[in-house]
Amino acid sequence: MKRVGLLGGSFNPAHQGHRNISIAAIDALGLDELWWLVSPGNPLKDGAPDMAPFEARLASAKRMARGSKIKVSDFEAREGTRYTVDTLQKLLCRHPGNRFIWLMGEDTLSDFHRWKNWRELAAMVPIAVISRPGYDESARAARAMGWLEGFVRPESQAKDWTDWSAPAILLLRLPPDPTSSTSLRALDPNWHRHAADEGPEPDGAPPSSRRALARPTK
Numbered sequence: 539m540k541r542v543g544l545l546g547g548s549f550n551p552a553h554q555g556h557r558n559i560s561i562a563a564i565d566a567l568g569l570d571e572l573w574w575l576v577s578p579g580n581p582l583k584d585g586a587p588d589m590a591p592f593e594a595r596l597a598s599a600k601r602m603a604r605g606s607k608i609k610v611s612d613f614e615a616r617e618g619t620r621y622t623v624d625t626l627q628k629l630l631c632r633h634p635g636n637r638f639i640w641l642m643g644e645d646t647l648s649d650f651h652r653w654k655n656w657r658e659l660a661a662m663v664p665i666a667v668i669s670r671p672g673y674d675e676s677a678r679a680a681r682a683m684g685w686l687e688g689f690v691r692p693e694s695q696a697k698d699w700t701d702w703s704a705p706a707i708l709l710l711r712l713p714p715d716p717t718s719s720t721s722l723r724a725l726d727p728n729w730h731r732h733a734a735d736e737g738p739e740p741d742g743a744p745p746s747s748r749r750a751l752a753r754p755t756k
Contacts, residue, residue, distance in 0.1 A: 541700060543572040543666070544629070545641045546614075546622060550590050551598040551730065559668055560608050562712040563641060567666060568697040572608050572641070574599050575625065578615040581654075594730035621654040626662050637700045639664045644673035650682040657705075660686065664699045664706040669714065677709075 543563055549556065552574070560572050576596045579589075592615060599610045619625040622640075629638065640663050642650070647667055650656055665686075667677065677683070689705040696708060 539700070540570045540636045541568060542633075542636045542638050543567060543569045543641050544575060544626075544638055544663075545572060546575040546577055546625070548589065549574065549576050549595045549599045550588070551595060552602040554602070556599075557602050557606065557608070559643075559712055561606060563666065563668060563710065564607050566696050566710055566712065567639060567699060569607065569639075573613075574603060574608060574610045575613055576610065576615075577620075578612075579620060581620055590730035598730075623653070623655045623659040623662070626659060630662065639666055639699050641666050641668060643668050644670040644677035647677045647682065648673075648680045650680060656682060657685065660689075660705040660707070662704055664691075664702050664704055664708065666696075666699070666708045666710045669709070669711050 543560075545556075545560060545563075547556075556574070560574070563569070564572050576592070576599050578592045592612075596610065596612055602608075603610050613629065614620070614625050617625070617628050619628060626638070626640070640659075642665065644667055653659065686705065686707050689707050691699075691702060691706050691708050693708060693710060696710065699706070699708065
């Protein structure tokens with residue numbers, strides 16, 4: 539049995555914050571691997587003018603994941619799924635020997651009730667909600683938490699998640715990282731046009747993201 543975490547997202551672009559929280563989650567949950575599921579198109583972000591092409595986002599995720607237990611996947615693009623519940627159904631069918639836990643950020647939890655068949659999704663696999671700076675109150679007040687609060691598990695049992703029956707949700711407190719894809723795009727809107735031609739920095743961060751973080755703000 540392989541213990542696998544799943545983190546879906548646009549990765550527009552993938553950045554050091556994604557890597558840091560993922561590595562911390564691998565340790566906290568005792569994961570063998572954490573799969574980044576790069577979305578070909580988030581239904582809640584349809585029409586976003588700053589969404590980079592899928593190939594560029596996938597490449598940025600692969601660069602950022604190098605040298606770690608993070609595995610980057612184009613599963614949704616290959617299987618043609620757009621909604622997480624459909625992706626999970628196919629993953630569970632394709633990998634019956636794995637145990638999966640879904641990871642999401644606190645900033646995502648406030649929109650969870652808008653996801654397709656979100657209660658069905660929550661009943662498929664345990665969920666770990668990763669803390670994000672500034673989102674603690676909004677996460678606890680999230681509409682979905684009105685239903686999920688009865689299934690909250692103590693953080694002290696984080697590594698025992700394979701013993702849980704879904705629905706089960708864990709609020710995981712990891713070292714805070716304020717980095718966001720939104721801020722990186724604001725500093726470097728055309729990151730995807732030149733990132734593909736560059737190799738990774740020594741610490742694994744895409745050069746475009748490094749430049750954006752180092753650039754002084756106005």
